[in-house]
Amino acid sequence: MSTYSDPPSGSFQLSMLINDTRYRSYTFQFVALLLLVLGMAYLGWNLVQNLAAAGLNISYQFLGEPAGYDINQTLIPYTSQSSHWQASMVGVLNTLLVAFLGCIMATIIGVAVGVLRLSNNWIVRQLMSIYVEIFRNVPVLVWILIIMAIFIAVLPQPRDFRGDDAEASMFLNAFAFTGRGFYSPAPIFGPGSGVVVAVFLASIAGIFALRNYATKALYQRGQLIPTLWPSIALFFIPAILAFYIMGRPIGLEYPELRGFNFQGGVFMRNSLIALWFALSIYTAAFIAENVRAGILAVSKGQTEAAASLGMRPNRIMNLVVLPQALRVIIPPLISQYLNLTKNSSLAIAVGYMDLTGTLGGITLNQTGRAIECIVLLMLFYLTISLVISALMNVYNNAVKLKER
């Protein structure tokens, strides 16, 4: 740090380790390292002694043993005979599922609210700021529990759908919103459905190609090619054509009331929905503030300059304001995604079986391997965080203003 030391005079003396700024940093680092090693050794020694006293050891053998508990919402095949490792994998996928769904919904709500907070409509502006302030200033755990309580208390139970004059009825005869969870139709892929899916994917690729071509044409030849309507057409028409040509291979399986519960269709448990909604609306309040800040950060001169070039308002938004606002918005947006993923560990409060619920909850309690389970749990979240922040650094470097 400092460069104002005297010129070297004579040989090295021991006192220079404390008094000479050139060498003092070595002393400090040595002392810090020594203290760290001593502290670690102390904790490690305690650990060894405690484990010996409890007759335990550190081992990851338990991951291969049968878990012996059921998980009520799984994305991969799982029975109570599966191993703890598979239970953890179910948990990992459940965490990623709720994080993914939550990020999408939080972004949609957050962007909408952030833009509406800048609207010139006074009532909407006030309502949106009330929304942001209320949701930002109350713990997300409270929101999760409230939404869960509302689900259980307000929504009808499956038995209410029974009988001729049922208290509740299904929405469009396809969706049932019950206190236990949401039922919706599930697609059934018959023979030949692969072609339809392939055509659909190809048309999505086509949309991207069209947009690329349009951008290129605009930048290189100054030619404006309409993209909106062709994109919409491309999205629907080929897939629908293929669907009917192949003889309608994709059907829907509707949820049906059998006995006391619905069978068939896609079932999302109330815990998943409550967690998803709560994380989304909570994170959306933060995202809304980021979006607002990002749009406000683009100086008015930019808009005016674009207008004076004769650009129309929607082009100004697309070509001038948004690219600059996104540079401000995206880094905090991604850290909000990270927060959402970390907050999804609160699933344990409503009984949604994410990784914290399986590995850090039931597996930990059943096997008593607290240290191993928590180390794995932390490693998982740490990996996600580090991967996402590495991606964010790549992005930041890519969009950085190239100055000087």
Add this chain to the structure above:
Amino acid sequence: MSDTHAQSVAFVRDTMIPEQAPPASEAGIIKWMRENLFSGWFNTILTLVSLYFIYQIVTSAYPWFANGIWTTSSLAECREALDGMTGACFSVLTERWNQLLFGFQYPNDAYWRPTLAFFLLIVALVPVLYPKAPRNMLIFTAIYPFLAFWLIWGGTILIPIVAMLGFVGGYFAFKQFDHQSFAMGLLAGVIAAVVVWWVGGFATGAAPNLLALEAVPSRDMGGFMLNMILGTVCVALSLPIGIVLALGRQSHMPIIKWICVIFIEFIRGVPLITLLFVANVVLAYFLPPGTNFDLILRVIIMITLFASAYIAEVIRGGLAALPRGQYEAADSLGLDYAQSTRLIIMPQALKISIPGIVNVAVGLFKDTVLVSVISMFDLVGMIRGPILASTEWNGVYWELWGFAVFVFFIVCFSISKYSQWLERQLATDHR
């Protein structure tokens, strides 16, 4: 006026037309509404939807509030009193008020102690929060932590007094040796404090009942009091640790820098709940055999570590935002590292980081409810556990959760409003 044009022009006006009132649609509230609420079909739809939404909320919430019952002792009685009307059973709040605030195990006749500690906290915070408050009130702020400990946990007054004397002794020893170098002063301060505590230990052992309040064990803490304790203690402790970590991360010594980087990134990468699991089940393995830490103390340790990593990042932002010239100016005055940091760098860096620190503090206060997951009975834990599970109040959702939302909103919203106010107060640059 001449009449030059009297023949050629039929009429020449020679007085100003009096100013006309603007058309009704361009003045006053109508103009405002046209511009702000109905300036286009989309805006009109938004306005109408919002008005309908507000109408729905008000019409359904008003009778609920207005018919609220405040004085029954169970949900069944409350339903009876409501007699089929829409109405809230606020009586759960009045009947369980003490449980919501203090938990269900804190001794009833000692409720005045945490209450007093809470009001004294406000007094102690005044000189910290308002730069214009008299400076000698800071003495009370310095005494407050020990006083609050005595009030809330009880026991002999000697323990907090000895603890405080240790800090006082350390401070004087630091002053004595500070002129030699900061490190020497620090070392002398630590030694003096340890000596005082060691000697004081004998005094406490000799008179264990001097001015003793009824001792309350940590596991009896609960309710909103627990949230307040965790929030204030952890924010207060994590500030100095965060400053040290931030300085360490900015340091030019690679080993110290990497220790801090790894610590900060590790803590920021894992959810708080895993750290609370550590406090709950793992931390005991790393302590010497036979020691038995309170759960509340273990939780305070982990939350403090958690918060200090976030505060370190905020302060690092402040340090990075400081112009390079400030560091160079301090060096050119011949100040050493400790002096320049204390006198030049930190005051400015902290000022820049105030909004961030407040954000972390609000976030931390909200995160204290997570302790309910590891079966501690804070406000949320009380609502989920003893109150909703009791036979009297099973099924009262809106009133209880509404209360939790209200309490947290009031605290967090006022903290963030305060930080905006302080930012304006501290803005000494000219804009």
